[in-house]
Amino acid sequence: MRKKWHRFKNSYFLYSFKRDWIAVASFVVFITLVFVSLASPVLAPYDPYDSSSIDVMDAEIPPSWMEGGEERFLFGTDIQGRDLLSTMFYGMRLSVFIGCGAVLLQAFIGILIGMISGYLGGKVDAFLMRIADVQLSFSTMMVAIIISAIFQVAFGVGRYEELAAPLLIIIIGLAEWPQYARTVRASVLGEKSKEYVEAARVIGLSPRRIRWRHILPNALSPVLVISTIQVANAVMSEAALSFLGLGMPITKPSLGSLINAGFEYIFSGSWWITLFPGILLVIFVLVVNLLGDWLRDVMNPKLYKG
Amino acid sequence: MQHLLDVKDLEVTFALRTGSLIAIHGVNFTVDKGERVGLVGESGAGKSVTGFAIINLISKPGYISNGSVLFNGRDLASLSDEEMRHIRGNRISMIFQDPMMTLNPVLTIGTQMIETLQAHLKISKTDAADIALEKLHKVHIPSPEKRLRQYPHEFSGGMRQRIVVAIALLVDPSLIIADEPTTALDVTIQAEIMDLLRELCESEDTGLILITHDLGVVAQITEKVVVMYSGNIVEMGTTTEIIENPRHPYTKGLIQAIPDKRNPGERLNQIPGVMPTLMDIPPGCSFHPRCTIKGEICTREIPKLKEIDSTGKIVACHMVSAEGEVQ
Numbered sequence: 001m002r003k004k005w006h007r008f009k010n011s012y013f014l015y016s017f018k019r020d021w022i023a024v025a026s027f028v029v030f031i032t033l034v035f036v037s038l039a040s041p042v043l044a045p046y047d048p049y050d051s052s053s054i055d056v057m058d059a060e061i062p063p064s065w066m067e068g069g070e071e072r073f074l075f076g077t078d079i080q081g082r083d084l085l086s087t088m089f090y091g092m093r094l095s096v097f098i099g100c101g102a103v104l105l106q107a108f109i110g111i112l113i114g115m116i117s118g119y120l121g122g123k124v125d126a127f128l129m130r131i132a133d134v135q136l137s138f139s140t141m142m143v144a145i146i147i148s149a150i151f152q153v154a155f156g157v158g159r160y161e162e163l164a165a166p167l168l169i170i171i172i173g174l175a176e177w178p179q180y181a182r183t184v185r186a187s188v189l190g191e192k193s194k195e196y197v198e199a200a201r202v203i204g205l206s207p208r209r210i211r212w213r214h215i216l217p218n219a220l221s222p223v224l225v226i227s228t229i230q231v232a233n234a235v236m237s238e239a240a241l242s243f244l245g246l247g248m249p250i251t252k253p254s255l256g257s258l259i260n261a262g263f264e265y266i267f268s269g270s271w272w273i274t275l276f277p278g279i280l281l282v283i284f285v286l287v288v289n290l291l292g293d294w295l296r297d298v299m300n301p302k303l304y305k306g
Numbered sequence: 307m308q309h310l311l312d313v314k315d316l317e318v319t320f321a322l323r324t325g326s327l328i329a330i331h332g333v334n335f336t337v338d339k340g341e342r343v344g345l346v347g348e349s350g351a352g353k354s355v356t357g358f359a360i361i362n363l364i365s366k367p368g369y370i371s372n373g374s375v376l377f378n379g380r381d382l383a384s385l386s387d388e389e390m391r392h393i394r395g396n397r398i399s400m401i402f403q404d405p406m407m408t409l410n411p412v413l414t415i416g417t418q419m420i421e422t423l424q425a426h427l428k429i430s431k432t433d434a435a436d437i438a439l440e441k442l443h444k445v446h447i448p449s450p451e452k453r454l455r456q457y458p459h460e461f462s463g464g465m466r467q468r469i470v471v472a473i474a475l476l477v478d479p480s481l482i483i484a485d486e487p488t489t490a491l492d493v494t495i496q497a498e499i500m501d502l503l504r505e506l507c508e509s510e511d512t513g514l515i516l517i518t519h520d521l522g523v524v525a526q527i528t529e530k531v532v533v534m535y536s537g538n539i540v541e542m543g544t545t546t547e548i549i550e551n552p553r554h555p556y557t558k559g560l561i562q563a564i565p566d567k568r569n570p571g572e573r574l575n576q577i578p579g580v581m582p583t584l585m586d587i588p589p590g591c592s593f594h595p596r597c598t599i600k601g602e603i604c605t606r607e608i609p610k611l612k613e614i615d616s617t618g619k620i621v622a623c624h625m626v627s628a629e630g631e632v633q
Contacts, residue, residue: 195407201363202402203422203473204395213421217412 023294026287037093044086099235105173110180118188132178161249187219228292315373340511344524347534399474405466409458416454464495543619
């Protein structure tokens with residue numbers, strides 16, 4: 001364990017990380033946001049899911065530094081009288097959870113299909129990749145909307161709202177797997193003609209073992225890189241779906257549904273309900289993307305801008 | 307006596323869009339238990355394809371179109387993929403040219419060795435690790451216990467090739483096919499690896515097919531030489547016979563092309579021209595455009611392998627006979 005830590009301390013990975021202040025800053029912000037969202041039940045001053053603690057009379061109180069603001073609600077309250085800061089914490093927790101879950105699902109489907117497609121080649125490859133092409137020729141948002149509309153009909157709106165978080169994971173996962181499948185396929189194609197694969201075949205290993213134990217780990221580094229960007233994308237997709245009213249219900253708001261809820265009141269002066277969750281969302285997506293950019297530079301020295 | 311490996315009329319065809327190309331035209335040779343055979347020729351002569359054909363692993367669009375490869379009497383060309391997998395790496399191992407490429411960069415040496423053992427034998431991880439250690443000892447890797455946990459990039463080229471040799475030896479195969487095992491290594495390490503291969507083959511009584519273009523290496527460790535030119539065997543015999551008394555003009559050319567330390571500074575001999583591509587093999591003897599002793603018959607008729615003297619050497623050339631060169 002200590003040896004591993006030592007190795008990590010001396011790695012190029014850490015070295016290039018420390019030299020890049022944007023990456024360091026993004027990482028600090030990212031970790032803070034993730035920590036805050038995971039610890040939201042402890043950190044948040046109120047529990048937005050507990051309807052008994054909410055008083056409708058507190059609705060639309062502006063942020064505390066403004067006229068009419070109250071000490072106990074730092075960023076003001078939303079239209080139902082919930083403390084906006086607490087709701088944002090809980091909302092971000094949901095967004096991060098859905099984003100990561102969706103990326104895991106995408107990665108699972110994408111790696112499976114990309115590997116089969118790249119390794120077997122021929123007709124299987126052509127068939128799977130055409131499916132991916134067809135899906136990519138729709139916008140992912142459209143696919144997500146169609147799937148979520150189908151789910152809403154299938155489960156009924158009430159049930160859909162209960163199951164919204166896992167369903168959103170499935171929806172976003174199904175909508176964006178082709179990105180993964182293509183990346184994995186491309187790098188599997190590159191790896192499978194290398195000599196160590198030939199050597200593994202000569203040794204007499206089974207094709208399954210060659211695929212998953214030998215080719216996959218070698219093909220994974222581009223997958224790691226797109227994963228970060230996909231997390232940001234998934235969080236945005238979730239926000240967009242919620243904004244369109246197809247995502248999280250307002251009783252369990254994610255950042256997207258908060259923005260949506262506040263949007264209706266923006267012209268009546270309650271701009272804070274939309275603005276603060278919006279800023280939080282932008283910051284989160286931005287740092288994840290910056291980290292992804294840095295990771296791509298490290299993983300692919302060819303792109304390194306010396 | 308049954309041969310360990312008996313290649314009979316082996317023909318390999320590549321089915322291309324433009325038509326099929328025959329890469330190997332009916333090759334015959336045998337390897338006995340513990341025998342070391344050199345397969346020699348220029349690039350493109352079909353040496354490696356022959357090697358891959360033996361373990362039935364020619365990459366598409368190539369396939370064995372005729373003939374058989376009898377290994378202990380069983381025809382490898384007719385086995386199913388599943389059965390063939392039990393032969394590969396188990397009864398027949400292969401060593402490749404570039405040790406930088408043949409080890410998987412993301413798995414430790416130990417993992418790769420244990421995995422090989424477990425693919426062929428029903429043994430536990432610890433037993434497999436013991437065998438791996440023993441083999442690493444055999445190829446003279448210092449402190450193998452530590453080395454097992456390391457990744458390929460932590461080894462030098464010569465060390466890696468020794469590990470590749472150790473992997474090839476893991477399951478005690480009865481035949482090793484070494485495809486230019488030292489081409490990517492520097493000269494001092496070449497000799498070291500060759501000595502190692504020879505020593506191991508001798509002590510385990512393992513057959514060896516050494517595919518190379520380096521006649522010096524062949525002279526060093528093999529007992530029999532097969533010279534190939536554009537998919538045909540042009541000369542075959544014992545190593546001493548071939549090196550000291552080559553008969554086919556191509557073999558002669560190859561031997562004259564070896565640098566000689568007796569005349570330093572002298573220009574090396576070279577065989578004029580290049581090997582024909584498979585697309586346009588000249589009619590008759592495929593070597594005739596480059597041949598120094600060709601006659602009229604060479605442009606018409608494909609020469610057959612014939613025995614020309616009592617040493618058992620066989621040559622495919624119209625112009626050589628027992629008495630001498632041109633008839």
